[in-house]
Amino acid sequence: MSAPLTESAIVSRLRAAGCVFAEDEARLIISTARTPDDASAMVERRASGLPLEHVLGWAEFCGLRIAVDPGVFVPRRRTEFLVREAAALVPPRPVVVDLCCGTGALGAALVAGLDDFALHASDIEPAAVSCARRNIAPFGGQAHEGDLFEPLPDALRGRVDVLLANVPYVPTDGLGLMPPEAREHEPRVALDGGADGLDVLRRVTAEASRWLVPGGHLLFETSERQVPDAVAAVEGGGLAATVAVSEEWHATVIIGANPV
Structure with a gap:
């Protein structure tokens, strides 16, 4: 030794x-x-050059120690702002879904302080789903492997109170400008949002209203520059959009409300 x-x-x-x-x-x-x-x-x-969180095997997020396996998207500290915004909208006994869940950090953090809830998460990356299962199992959560809504139980349609969607939103031609830690060690599918960065988001907003309860909410992060197009995508999906900005966290979150 x-x-x-x-x-x-x-x-x-x-x-x-x-x-x-x-x-x-x-x-x-x-x-x-x-x-x-x-x-x-x-x-x-x-x-x-390996990300610190992959070296340690964990990341701190909203006061939780979240397991982070090699090759899995690392939860960003700025995304804690999204969780805070979601926490203000959680009704009693909520059904929470974490799409593009990565480690499952968002869903775990949101339900950590709740007593009665149902938590589901999904991701297309097998390594992410395996990691998310470990992180949300202590909360009774279930992680599903597949593309966006596709692997979720049909029984959740029209029953989701809070839909967290940590969609990739980096434009394809911007990937080369990302730090090497992300570019070389995180899955491209978790970063690449298509030509304008909003391809995956548009797919989410097109279906979100069918999964949300009346009055339910969709929340996702985006860049300041993408706000007008992101809002248009939310409204095109039949949801009412509001924008929350945090200078402290350097974060922009769009909230889509399903009509009552």
Whole structure:
């Protein structure tokens, strides 16, 4: 077994690799590693460009420790704003669906403080579904593998109170501008939103009203520049659109309300 790396040695290695928050990352690696050899391997994986969350095997999201497997989309901290907006709309005993769920972080975070609910999640990526199952199982949630609404139980049609849709919204020609951590280590299907970034969103808004209860809500994140087209997609699907913006989180969320 190797001698333990000192924190200063880890910081130096990470800083040399270009990690901006080397001190914070070093502490997280040290606290997560089970052995000195494990810590050394984690440092080298991080230095090679692997996302920190894939190195650690988890990400903090809304106060929860969310398991993140290699190759699975990493939940962004700014998306906590979406969960906060959704929490303000949750009725008693809600049915919650997390589409394009990735790790299942959004659904898990939304129901974590609730007593009586039903939670379902879906993703087209098998690795994401496997990861989401682990994260939502403690809440009694079910994860389904397939394209958007397709794998969800038919019994949910017209019964969903809150529909979280963490759809990809990066335009295809913008993928090359993303940080290498995302571009090289997260599935393209979780990032690529098509020519204008809204292809997947339009598919969601076209069907959302059939799954929502009267008065139910669809919530998704988008960029500031995409707001007009995103709002048009929501309204084209028969939902009333409102826009929530957070300067603190640098996040823009569109909320679509199903008519009562």
